[in-house]
Amino acid sequence: MATNVLAMPRTYARTGLWSWITTVDHKRIGILYLVTAVAFFIIGGIEALIIRSQLAVPANTLVSPSFYNEIFTMHGTTMVFLAIMPLNSGFGNYFVPLMIGARDMAFPRLNALGYWLFLFGGILLYSSFFLGGAPSAGWFGYAPLTERAYSPTYGIDFWILSLQLLGISSITGGLNFIVTTLNLRAPGMTINRLPLFVWGTLVTSLLAIFAIPSISVALFLLLFDRHFGTSFYLPSAEGDPLLWQHLFWFFGHPEVYIMIMPPFGIISEVLATHSRKPIFGYAAMAFAFAGIAFVSFTVWAHHMFATGISPVADAIFSGMSFVVAVPTGIKIFNWLGTIWKGSIRLTTAFLFAAGFIGQFTIGGLGGVMLATVPVDWQITDTYFVVGHFHYTLFAGAALGLFAGAYHWFPKITGRFLNERLGKIHFWLTMVGMTMVFLTMHYVGVLGMPRRIYTYAPGQGWDLWNLIETIGAFTIALGVLIFVLNILTSLRQKATVGDDPWDGQTLEWATSSPPPVYNFASMIPVNSPRPLWDAKYGPHSEFADNPKKIELSGGGKAQIHLPNPSYWPMVVAFGMSVISIGIIFGADTNWLILPVGIIIFFAGIIGWLAQPAS
């Protein structure tokens, strides 16, 4: 559109609450995602501490069994859907456009909708505590325990509907990342030059849009069973509980990679930057992302080895699970290759990334043990599994996200996080997580099942459980220091320059924090690390005297930006009211539902009527 050239910067508010409610700027939405997700991460962490306090000693009566079950259900659901996934979305929103040299995401208002659905979905889930009881059937929600006969409160309904909202949020986010990455790359930023974080986010988004519909369907069938008299999962009327497990894990296993792949990307960036080396085996790394993603759709029944599916199926899913280990191994060795003979600066970001390699390896090896079917028959549903997946999701995803936080905080805020506090945070995390999660493997081998609210003394588990609990509080202390670090850093002046880490990718080629339009002009892109090329030359890899090139300023007045809009929030709010209407509709009355529908359509109409820019 020719008129765009003449478009002037908008004169809307750039500060204050209203500016955040109406924002469509990918960086602000990224910050909203990050801040909200950290809040949920802390809530999920407090739930973990409640779990660990209850299990600290045998035959403990700190909490009731039903409350314990609510808490472990909420811990799992929160960490997966309200902490790790949105933290990935937060970094993705902030950095994917910057790293590919774009001015925003492809669909800024859809992006805002994704955030508001996440926020309202989380609030909806937590409101269940005050509206009749939280869900208590585990984050995996196996039918028929989730059917009304066994879970009569509204908890499961809140869980179903909030996961639907979060699912829509993830699908819109996924589509947005895909379109942005495919269409808005700067000249020269070809697909095979994408920074690995962008590549990881792209692959994750593809996983999300194919995997999430499976759980959406599963949840709707469950909702129908609970409220409208169907019996998809009820064997008493020809339904089958295993249908739930297939649908859930067809989502649930790719979900593991949805959580872990963006952190894979983050640590790839961090390791390369802080050791001044390119990614070792870039192409193999990119293919490994794609390979893991593809194979992740063919391993779901390894969660079901004990369900009585046929031995042939067991064997096939076991074999495919071993196949996943190969690209995962490639990644680990390539990360080692990346820091090999590098010039390593031991920043907190680097420490967390290196810790990721060391600890995630344990998660991967535990995964191989679990894919060994007869061993799985013994250790599945024990604390071995709990230890294993925390080594992938805490040691993996969370350590990667911490690495990203220390690495990118200067870019987002213009301020460094305190390195001394960061290192304390790192070591507390390493010691704490080893105490909790390594010990869990062992106590699982000693036969302690998971999801039990108590255990009898004298089974050889007591000491280990106490150690785990102390470890959990050690991690919590680390997180507390991390939060204090953020708060104190924010009170300092923004003095960080454009490129504090001697970065390689485009986000370091603009100011910290970046202007609303990201880049006034673009440097040429000839490799996955255009800024490095610009500083040191693409072929002067042995240069002793690096020369930085000046990035030219641009004509801000001509940069075209989307309108701020509160309509995405209205639409998301309408969908939340619809959800509440459905939860209470069948039992009490259907009055809330039409209110929600009206808000929803009002939002849609307002959205359509408002010019995009």
Add this chain to the structure above:
Amino acid sequence: MRSLWSKWGRLCAVLITSLTLFALAGCQSTQNILAPFSPAAAETAQLFYFVFIIAVFIFVLVEGLLVFFVLRYQRRAENEHPEQYHGNTKLEVTWTVIPALILVVVFALTIRTMGQVGPTNPPGQGIPIRVIGHQWWWEVQYNDGKVKYATDIHIPAGQVVNVELTSDNVIHSFWVPSIMGKTDVVPGHTNKTWLLSSDLGTYSGQCAEFCGDQHANMRFKVIVQSPTDYAAWLKSVEAPPAEPAPGSLAAQGKEMVLNPKYLCIGCHTIDGTNAVGVTGPNLTHVASRTCIAGCLLDFNHANLVKWLSNPQAVKPGTLMRINPLTPDEINAITAYLETLK
């Protein structure tokens, strides 16, 4: 060459010693999967060790390289610029192919062991029993359902016991770590597994699939007996229990138990009486059991009193909901239950 071997020998010795310690430390544990008391559990433990040792080697390799690189390649000067290695095809092919080959071996062993210990691959047809998962206790049926029992599973040493697993409520999972891995108990499906052990003793089992409030206290025992002891036990539970002496405390207790106002008969069956409820465990031979309340409590007088005084306090959420009983009533009922051998 020789010194190399002795090096490896020493390494192996250290590894084996630590593994032994690892297993021994768990010996006090009643559900240690590495302290097997059956051929199936032993095979599985062996496979566990095999994969574990490979995992330990890879772990040591990765951590060793990681720590070495981090210590060795630290930045010494601000303007230091390392060589820009972009990759190495030979190296990359190596670390793709070697792990793949290792995994092929592990996969082959997986398939072989599945054939030996798979729940659907019993080493023969022996004694058929049924195990039924309830919220939150295990029912055991012998003689094609004619003997209904709970929480204790008696099996004869050295004989295959074919187990049919069903549930009419939620999903449970049947697991006796020392003897056999898990098989889920899925409503609408009839899953099968088997038990075979030659080691006399009592082995602890536990529900391994989350099944609601009292999942933690859904335990059971497998009692491996000599074939003669097993036959004697089976005979004792096939016969009706002795009638309490008229006028005794136990006889009073029996009257209470069978009186609908005490609610017992709504849920429990006692063969030969009007107690025919099916929600709770069959009590015909409850006094021959080693434990009650999903094996939360051992079977003894004090525990019966404790349980009857307030089941909801002992096992919050249990489906056993009764009206409060006086100490006299509890004494009488307990006396009767103790005669049900």
